[in-house]
Amino acid sequence: MAFRGDIKAMVLGTLQAEPLHGYEIVRRIRESGGAGRLSEGQIYPYLHELEEDGFLTAEWKTDTGAAPRRVYQLTPNGRAELARHQETWRKFVSGVGSVLGGEMMVKEVRNA
Amino acid sequence: MRDPIARYVSDLDAILHFELPEDRLESIVMEAESHLRESASRRVAEVTDPIRAQTEAIDAYGSPQRVAVGHLRRAGRKMWGLHPGYWAALGALVSIACWNFHWLTLDRYFDNFGNTWQNGLAGLIGLAALTLPIKAARRRFRSNWSALILVTVGAAALSIPLTAFWMIPSTDSRPRGFAQGISRFHLKRDLPAVQSNIADIRAYQDLVRQGIRSYATATTERQIPGLLMDPSQVARRFGVDHLGPALVGTTITHAGKFVVPREYGAFAMVDGRTWVFESSDRFEFAKKQWATVGPSDLRNLDYLLLGFQSIERNALEAKHGRLFFFCPDLYTETVIGTLILLPLFLAIDALAVLSARPRGQRRGRVVA
CATH class of the missing domain: 1.20.1220 (Malate Synthase G; Chain: A; Domain 4)
Known part of the structure; x- marks a missing residue:
């Protein structure tokens, strides 16, 4: 079943560990299934919006040996925003999970 | 010959060309091409045909129109500094x-x-x-x-x-169809008009009663009181320009010396304008009008009087702070x-x- 999560939060989460270029970010989000029916090209506007809001910075890299790539990374504001999203998500999963009976999931989220 | 990705990028550029600033457009188009080329190169291993790999990459990326709309929506997040x-x-x-x-x-x-x-x-x-x-x-x-x-x-x-x-409406004993009122902010202007209306309506009632009585027994115009035979005096008395000719359905009658009750009912507005009498040049017509329309106009005047009296009472109470939430x-x-x-x-x-x-x-x- 296709579902669509909060794309901006997913973009921030994808960049949590390391800077990535657009293709890689989109690929990871698509593989997670959280993009719903959005096509790959429709995820880029979210990247640009986050950049405009100061949560990401982007830079063209031409020294990769391949075609030029635009590489994104989190700013301190972006990390704070991600933490906010994570907290909201924890509360949501904890609340819904306690009703739906997903004890294991709730424990995992609480321990995360 | 251009490959599918080059054509795609050209289409995307054409759609967005006049919609976005040049530097942003260039960045979007370059990024789309970078993504598509990387996507196609990874697919070549599976499908072997480079053109097919490019087509699949484009399908996954989305049509230029869909992608363009996404970028345009982002560009339109603010309008004159606001959402x-x-x-x-x-x-x-x-x-x-x-x-x-x-x-x-x-x-x-x-x-x-x-x-x-x-x-x-x-x-x-x-x-x-x-x-x-x-x-x-x-x-x-x-x-x-x-x-x-x-x-x-x-x-x-x-x-x-x-x-x-x-607004200050008529509330108590409110007649059906009487949907008038005055503004709380224009009490000084409108309250005297309403009070003048009340006085006029009372005078109208007297005149209509007199007309009904007179025409009920009169057989010739000589038996009609002078005021009811003088439209210009009636007009002056009630501050109206003149009494127009009586209209009955599609029949156009001629204005004349006989004051008759208005065929379509007596009416008055909060600003002091009134419509009660018309005139006719034929005694028989006037007699018929007073017999048939006179009583209903009298009832109309009763309704109007109740309505304006209610507005007057409410206006006086509004002066002391009454609101009309339950109307x-x-x-x-x-x-x-x-x-x-x-x-x-x-x-x-x-x-x-x-x-x-x-x-x-x-x-x-x-x-x-």
Whole structure:
């Protein structure tokens, strides 16, 4: 079943560990299934919006040996925003999970 | 010959060309090409055919129109420094306010203004304000339906306390069809007019009773009292320009010396204008009118008197702070008049969104 999560939060989460270029970010989000029916090209506007809001910075890299790539990374504001999203998500999963009976999931989220 | 990715990138560039600043456009197009080439190169291993790999990469990326709309929506997040939804809501609110003002001034509580330039100006401003929801929807490439519903329903709800505070209606013994009132802010102007109306209506009642009695027994015009045979004196007495000819259905009669009751009922407005008598040049016609229309006009005058007396009482109480929150007649039409605009707003919004879809046509781009 296709579902669509909060794309901006997913973009921030994808960049949590390391800077990535657009293709890689989109690929990871698509593989997670959280993009719903959005096509790959429709995820880029979210990247640009986050950049405009100061949560990401982007830079063209031409020294990769391949075609030029635009590489994104989190700013301190972006990390704070991600933490906010994570907290909201924890509360949501904890609340819904306690009703739906997903004890294991709730424990995992609480321990995360 | 250009490969599919080059054609795709060219199409995307054409759609966005006049919509976005050059540097942003260049970045979007370069990033799309970078993504597609990387995606195609990874697919080549599976499908072996480079053209097919490119086509699959493009399919996964989405049509140029869909992708362009996503970028345009992002570009349209702000309109004059605010979210476009706020402008759509403001436009709807101004339209509601102007058209309600226009309607109220023309037909109801502020009829004192009459058909003046203020009404026309308010109507035009209301019409011009509709450009804001249109512009906002086109800017965002998506509907502002939630903002429009919120502001319209909110305005309808707010109009209840607003009109209850603003207007002074007739409430007690209110006759059916008597939907008049005066503004709390124009008491000094309107209360004397209402009191003058009450005095006039009483005088009208006396004259109508006299007319019914006189014509009931009269066989010749000599038996009719002088005032009922002098339309210009009656007009002067009640501050009317002149008494027009009596109209009965499609029959046009001629104005004359006989004062007759108005065929379509007696009526008076809060601004002092009255319509009670007409005139005719034929005694037999006048006699028939006084016998048939006279009694119903007398009942009309009773209703009007009750209505204006109620307004007078309420106005005197309003001077001491009384509000009229529990008078649905006061605001029902305003609420309906506001809510009825909602389908119009939503239709305009939907049409604006539909007309904003990029069509993928290059518009006169000069290629060096």
